[in-house]
Amino acid sequence: MRRAILILGAALAVIGPMLPVASAADKIHVVATIPDLKALTEEVGGNLVEVESLARGTQNAHELEIRPSLMLKLRRADILIENGLTLDSWADVAVQGANNPKIVRGAPGRVDVSRDIQVLEVPSTGVDRSMGDVHPLGNPHYSLDPGMAPIITQNIVDGLARFAPEHRAAFEKNRRAFLARLDEAMTRWTKAMEPLRGAKVVVYHPQWIYILSRFGLNQAATLEDRPGIPASPAHLTHVIRQMKEERIKMIIVEPWNDLKLATRVAEEAGAKAVVLASMVGGVKGADSYIAAIDHNVNALAQALR
Amino acid sequence: MRVLVLVFVVLCAVLAPAAATAQDAAALRREIEQLQKQLQSVTERLQRLEAQPPAPAPVGPGAAAPPAAPAPSAIDLARPRPPYSLYQQRGAGQLLFDMGIAGDFVGNITQHNVEKAQGGTFAGQENRFFPREVELSLFGQIDPYASAVVRIEAGEEERGGDIAVHLAEAYVTLLTLPFGTQARFGLVRNRYGYSNEIHEHDLPWIDRPNVMRNFLGGEGLNEKGVEATFVPDLPFYIEALAGVFNGDNENAFGRTSLQAPLVTGRLRTFLELGNEHALQLGMSVASGQTAARLPSTILGWEGRYKYRPDGWLHPLVTLTGEALYSLRQFNVDVDADGDGVTDSLDKKHKNRWGWYLGGEVQPWRRWAGGLRFDWSQYPENPGAEQSIEPYISFWPSEFLRFRAAYKRTDRTHRDGFDLNGGSARTVDEFLFQASFILGAHPAHPF
Numbered sequence: 001m002r003r004a005i006l007i008l009g010a011a012l013a014v015i016g017p018m019l020p021v022a023s024a025a026d027k028i029h030v031v032a033t034i035p036d037l038k039a040l041t042e043e044v045g046g047n048l049v050e051v052e053s054l055a056r057g058t059q060n061a062h063e064l065e066i067r068p069s070l071m072l073k074l075r076r077a078d079i080l081i082e083n084g085l086t087l088d089s090w091a092d093v094a095v096q097g098a099n100n101p102k103i104v105r106g107a108p109g110r111v112d113v114s115r116d117i118q119v120l121e122v123p124s125t126g127v128d129r130s131m132g133d134v135h136p137l138g139n140p141h142y143s144l145d146p147g148m149a150p151i152i153t154q155n156i157v158d159g160l161a162r163f164a165p166e167h168r169a170a171f172e173k174n175r176r177a178f179l180a181r182l183d184e185a186m187t188r189w190t191k192a193m194e195p196l197r198g199a200k201v202v203v204y205h206p207q208w209i210y211i212l213s214r215f216g217l218n219q220a221a222t223l224e225d226r227p228g229i230p231a232s233p234a235h236l237t238h239v240i241r242q243m244k245e246e247r248i249k250m251i252i253v254e255p256w257n258d259l260k261l262a263t264r265v266a267e268e269a270g271a272k273a274v275v276l277a278s279m280v281g282g283v284k285g286a287d288s289y290i291a292a293i294d295h296n297v298n299a300l301a302q303a304l305r
Numbered sequence: 306m307r308v309l310v311l312v313f314v315v316l317c318a319v320l321a322p323a324a325a326t327a328q329d330a331a332a333l334r335r336e337i338e339q340l341q342k343q344l345q346s347v348t349e350r351l352q353r354l355e356a357q358p359p360a361p362a363p364v365g366p367g368a369a370a371p372p373a374a375p376a377p378s379a380i381d382l383a384r385p386r387p388p389y390s391l392y393q394q395r396g397a398g399q400l401l402f403d404m405g406i407a408g409d410f411v412g413n414i415t416q417h418n419v420e421k422a423q424g425g426t427f428a429g430q431e432n433r434f435f436p437r438e439v440e441l442s443l444f445g446q447i448d449p450y451a452s453a454v455v456r457i458e459a460g461e462e463e464r465g466g467d468i469a470v471h472l473a474e475a476y477v478t479l480l481t482l483p484f485g486t487q488a489r490f491g492l493v494r495n496r497y498g499y500s501n502e503i504h505e506h507d508l509p510w511i512d513r514p515n516v517m518r519n520f521l522g523g524e525g526l527n528e529k530g531v532e533a534t535f536v537p538d539l540p541f542y543i544e545a546l547a548g549v550f551n552g553d554n555e556n557a558f559g560r561t562s563l564q565a566p567l568v569t570g571r572l573r574t575f576l577e578l579g580n581e582h583a584l585q586l587g588m589s590v591a592s593g594q595t596a597a598r599l600p601s602t603i604l605g606w607e608g609r610y611k612y613r614p615d616g617w618l619h620p621l622v623t624l625t626g627e628a629l630y631s632l633r634q635f636n637v638d639v640d641a642d643g644d645g646v647t648d649s650l651d652k653k654h655k656n657r658w659g660w661y662l663g664g665e666v667q668p669w670r671r672w673a674g675g676l677r678f679d680w681s682q683y684p685e686n687p688g689a690e691q692s693i694e695p696y697i698s699f700w701p702s703e704f705l706r707f708r709a710a711y712k713r714t715d716r717t718h719r720d721g722f723d724l725n726g727g728s729a730r731t732v733d734e735f736l737f738q739a740s741f742i743l744g745a746h747p748a749h750p751f
Contacts, residue, residue: 010535056580063703063748064748065611065613066577068542068573068575068750068751069542070543070544071544072542072575075542089748093747093749093750094746096452096478096480096542097536099482099485099486099487099536101480101482101589104481105449106446106448106449106450107481110524115746133703228703230670256617256618263657274637
């Protein structure tokens with residue numbers, strides 16, 4: 001009897017740790033290029049998915065260093081969810097090193113969630129690099145606008161359901177529940193931002209146009225000379241003068257950009273430099289999609305009041 | 306007859322609706338339900354589109370107000386969308402692959418005797434400024450299963466000579482092989498060690514490390530053949546590579562035949578110590594025959610460490626090191642009777658090695674400074690050389706870079722560096738480089 005208990009105990013000790021692994025193995029393994037898409041995929045996928053992000057919220061998603069650790073994440077992915085519009089083109093290099101045919105470009109496991117997005121700032125003239133690091137397909141930072149979440153999540157549902165059609169109803173249900181919560185929050189955000197409609201802001205990098213347009217704010221200038229090109233002293237002088245003349249109260253700074261420079265310019269112009277979450281996890285507390293938008297709306301409302 | 310025809314037409318007109326009503330009512334119901342679903346889907350999508358903010362002014366100098374984008378029609382919205390497609394973002398008239406040009410101009414200033422002996426870093430091009438490599442890259446997907454890269458290079462290979470154009474790389478990568486494998490065939494820069502596969506304009510220094518040039522030649526290992534990689538599904542990253550090539554590299558191999566092929570292998574792993582520290586380690590092997598049909602094997606070890614404070618756009622500290630160990634057999638002339646005439650050939654093993662270690666600090670986004678130390682024996686000749694090379698880099702933007710370096714090289718022997726009566730035992734050089742990228746360029750791996 002004692003021996004039997006010992007054997008059973010040993011067997012449990014061996015099998016026990018494997019049980020959660022088996023349960024994790026049943027989940028759809030999704031990798032998103034940026035944390036916003038990770039957060040939205042988690043909302044839609046619920047407990048049917050296990051999601052990882054390649055970029056972290058504090059990083060600049062334009063220029064991610066391709067580490068083999070990213071390839072390791074992609075090696076096991078069933079689905080890769082990408083932002084598209086050339087923001088995360090670097091994912092191609094990581095995918096090539098991952099040796100995973102399920103997520104190569106053109107495979108069903110590759111989901112570009114920019115489908116159906118009405119893209120802003122699409123260049124209407126020929127672009128070249130004299131204009132800076134312009135995205136030729138338009139501004140790719142649409143996930144910062146909560147109004148885009150219905151389209152993004154619909155694309156995520158379609159992508160997940162391609163892999164697991166039997167779970168489409170569950171994904172749709174999760175999506176509806178998330179959108180209901182988002183709608184509630186949107187009412188709150190719209191109310192908070194309503195008195196500020198028409199206010200002007202300066203941004204460090206031009207990636208905020210979607211959320212600014214959503215709440216009726218105007219982007220008056222950028223601290224960067226041109227996208228991706230560091231500001232010259234002459235450009236900064238011009239921005240400071242403009243901010244003083246137009247009584248602009250706020251400079252929006254990305255977590256990865258030079259806050260010291262933005263603060264100096266803001267102080268010169270009698271304004272505030274405020275760090276917003278450029279992605280989920282970009283600032284403390286912005287650890288879910290709604291929390292990140294909450295942070296951004298509160299910070300905008302406080303600075304512009 | 307006319308009456309008969311008239312009766313037939315009337316019968317048809319009367320009976321046709323009756324026949325239609327006799328159709329399967331269930332089928333009609335299904336059709337109506339399907340149409341209702343489509344209408345619901347169209348309504349939802351229209352609501353989503355209407356919920357989006359208005360488009361602001363387009364970017365671009367002197368951009369006039371754009372014509373309003375035509376609203377998608379109900380037919381457009383109802384049209385079934387492909388679940389996925391290649392290049393769905395690309396418009397009409399656009400290429401189905403990417404194209405880029407990288408230019409790399411280098412120059413050096415050194416002593417007259419070094420120029421005479423052609424013993425500088427850019428042998429034969431001492432005290433000159435010249436286009437080392439202007440590279441046209443074409444890359445993209447061939448189909449859902451494979452991608453291709455073609456690189457054509459032009460550069461001044463001889464002092465004041467014509468610009469030579471040649472095919473630098475042309476390979477196909479098979480992306481959808483099973484069991485975590487991938488294969489590449491064609492003309493490739495071999496994934497041997499850290500720096501060999503990097504093109505001149507992408508190197509973290511102006512020049513290739515001495516040990517790489519001494520053991521593999523100025524062009525490095527650039528071979529025609531097949532290589533396959535395997536990334537097992539493990540909790541940590543490891544990549545195994547195996548390749549079979551002609552063995553065209555004259556410096557180390559040169560057999561140029563698949564009957565005695567050059568076989569390569571590499572194991573690479575990666576350790577991430579938190580978000581800020583990352584270390585890549587690898588070891589490589591290349592084994593084949595020389596033109597004299599004698600065995601030649603080169604073993605390599607590599608390491609690269611980066612410290613990137615969280616949120617930084619660039620690493621603060623980068624350390625890179627590689628070591629090569631060459632095991633090679635040579636024919637040696639034997640003069641048995643001492644009459645100055647070779648009586649026979651003897652085979653002799655020569656095991657030689659070399660290494661380099663470089664450190665770089667980049668406190669600002671646009672500026673970096675570093676130091677590289679090289680020590681290397683020669684695979685065939687006696688002696689060794691050591692160099693120290695401090696350098697500074699400046700990037701006005703991501704696509705333009707200037708670099709300047711001072712390099713001092715000390716050699717224990719002057720063998721091989723004594724052409725035209727010159728001597729290059731001690732070499733002092735100022736090196737400079739200007740590189741640019743025009744158009745597309747894939748992201749750089751770690």
